[in-house]
Amino acid sequence: MDLIPNPESPNSDNASGPHLSVIGTASSSSTPPSLSRYESQKRRDWNTFGQYLKNHRPPLSLARCSGAHVLEFLRYLDQFGKTKVHTPVCPFFGHPAPPAPCPCPLRQAWGSLDALVGRLRAAYEENGGKPENNPFGARAVRLYLREVREHQAKARGISYEKKKRKKPPTRDQTPPPGPAGTTAAATS
Numbered sequence: 211m212d213l214i215p216n217p218e219s220p221n222s223d224n225a226s227g228p229h230l231s232v233i234g235t236a237s238s239s240s241t242p243p244s245l246s247r248y249e250s251q252k253r254r255d256w257n258t259f260g261q262y263l264k265n266h267r268p269p270l271s272l273a274r275c276s277g278a279h280v281l282e283f284l285r286y287l288d289q290f291g292k293t294k295v296h297t298p299v300c301p302f303f304g305h306p307a308p309p310a311p312c313p314c315p316l317r318q319a320w321g322s323l324d325a326l327v328g329r330l331r332a333a334y335e336e337n338g339g340k341p342e343n344n345p346f347g348a349r350a351v352r353l354y355l356r357e358v359r360e361h362q363a364k365a366r367g368i369s370y371e372k373k374k375r376k377k378p379p380t381r382d383q384t385p386p387p388g389p390a391g392t393t394a395a396a397t398s
């Protein structure tokens with residue numbers, strides 16, 4: 211399954227977009243995937259990163275790749291993200307379940323990035339890279355991930371995948387607690 215670039219993305223010039231299945235599995239669950247699945251995901255991620263290096267201007271070899279380039283890569287992936295991250299000026303900033311749409315950007319969820327970096331870090335060494343040179347283990351990358359986590363936790367980003375409308379099952383069950391029909395405060 212490929213990750214479709216989001217059409218609402220502000221800078222989606224994805225006519226010839228890369229083949230991106232990297233963040234296909236949002237890691238919202240804590241159950242570890244089976245080994246073979248992890249391995250194939252890792253291989254796909256590694257290929258995607260290789261592709262990224264190949265298309266990089268100026269050209270960039272793996273050997274010269276630094277933590278800064280990894281950050282560049284992670285930011286580049288944000289345009290394919292599916293997690294709404296509210297900006298501090300958005301009325302829904304910190305809102306766990308916004309009642310209306312807003313123009314805030316979609317990003318890669320922290321959990322996806324964190325898992326991705328872990329896989330690429332392993333792949334780098336499996337492909338002959340030296341641990342001491344591993345750009346995916348760079349301090350800057352760790353700091354960036356921590357920053358993203360804190361920011362997204364504050365903004366309460368909500369994955370679009372999970373935003374499906376819930377229908378209450380049957381009537382004689384316990385009534386759903388949510389205020390389903392609340393009018394949005396921001397309708398004007």
Ligand SMILES: [Zn+2]
Nearest residue numbers: 296300312314
């Ligand atoms: Zn927002």
